[in-house]
Amino acid sequence: MHFLMNISSKSDLGPTGFIKMLTFIHDAIQNEQKEFMQKIFKNCMKLLCSMMRDNQLLSVQEWPLKCGGGTETTQNLIIIILKIFNIPFNQQIYDREVDEISAGLAKADIIYLTLNALKYLTTESIPIGITLISRLVFSAESSKQFAQ
């Protein structure tokens, strides 16, 4: 987590390693590691959201394919982040945290970022983003702000 929080242009970590790190985060949260999920959402949510900004996605996209970058890596980056954000809404164990997470995501401009990121995705992957938006809009108590 410390590594993720301090990621910068000086970090000696390639896109392959970065995606793997996100995969671990996803798997741990998926495997009901509540404490871990809370830490990640508390400390790294903004960073994960910033990874979906155009500037960031374009720089991953232009990074050479043979060095771990390219269109497919950009898609994988978006997909894994969206999947991470989706987990709390799908698993009962995180029910109590959903409201707080929704509020945090709202502050981080998640709807705009998700809709914007859809243009990088293939048709098959778009539902992951739409699912997240629908969960945010329909499932949480604080969803009114999204609906508005």
Place this chain on the structure above:
Amino acid sequence: MTPNDFKESSKKHVIQAALEVLANVVKLGKCEDSNLDVTRSSSLPTLLISIVRNVVKSDVNVPDLMVDLIENISLLCKNSFNKQVGIEPIYMKGFIPLLPNLIKDPNEQLQLATLKALGTFSTQAAIIPIRMCNFFKDITENGVVKDVCEIFKSTPTNAVQPIHMVAIEALSTLSCPVYGDFYSFPWKRGPHDNILEYTEASLVYEKLRLSIFTCIKDFDFVGKAIAIFLKEDESKHVEVKCSILRFFIQLLRSFDNQPNGASSSKVEGVLDIFLSNPSLKQVLTQAAFSSKDAVIQAAAIQVLTLILRQVIDDQNLDQNVMVLDIQKVYLLFEKSSKTEPFISIMCCALMSEMLRQDQQQAAFILQKFSQPNSLQIIRDLIDIKLPKKGNISLVNGINFGCQHEGFYDHPISFFTHVAEQFFSDQRMSKERKQEFLQTVA
């Protein structure tokens, strides 16, 4: 002086003495004001190159003098190199076109001097590879690369000479340069116009690599490279060994026989050639586990990793063609973690592959990495607060400006693979998973 003057030994000796003085001045001299530095004057290389050109055109045979001239031209080029200009046009236009003639000279000392000069020029060019793209294009097109491969091809496995060592060093520098500028990974920054330039220039680098591979794939280049590898006395020098391992790494990367998008070429893969050599595995394992040099160890592990990865991915291959001792790999990982974390980093890559190669190996790795001390080693390896020890480009090269992977990629990927096994293994009890995750936390 005209070339015919050099037929007179007295005149030849005068110019050789002058060249020796010049070489010493360039190597040892100091001048605080660069404007007053006579060694930076363009008239010196212009004069030396014109002498070389005239001798090449004539029928005068003075290889010893030519050696001195070429060495001085190299020195002057190195001396005048700067990142704004790169290799100066006088060398690019005057000297590089002469290389094909010089390298074909029957005199071995002259060939050796030419190879060394080529190595120097390539190293300089790789410092600013995009700006020096024309250099790589020129030497691919003027046939020098083919001639270097011919010298490498002539390596007798039982009587390796310095010229063969320099030839493979030059090939390694051309295909996998080590020193030079490279771009940062794409985090927390916007797109970078230079990366687009790199993508365009990379076609030239790939063409160069392909022309090398095309020239060497029809002879037993692995056997010859191993003979050269074994010839170098590690207690004295390690440059040739490191170059050979880097050359292998680059070949395995560029000519991966898997038809996936990441593969750079559709030509025949290099894996079969590597696997067909009966002594390669022994030489690599010896280098990985017994060498005293960290770069040799790390690079040998990287070669083994790339071979193993391709063996596992190739459905048509018997997985047993490359079986390594997991205990040895783990011990090396553990032993090097404090002294040479760089080697442990590479061991992570190898263990990632071994994890998916065989169930017994996987069980061993999972058993080891369910214990806090092993996880702590990985944690230390990726702890950005601790000083990063080692430079991954010494193993992988700089790929002309965009590195293939980062220092932290391997430990993070390995850790994720281990975690995946814990998460996905249905037989693993919930308590065991919990225990693993608590240790991780």
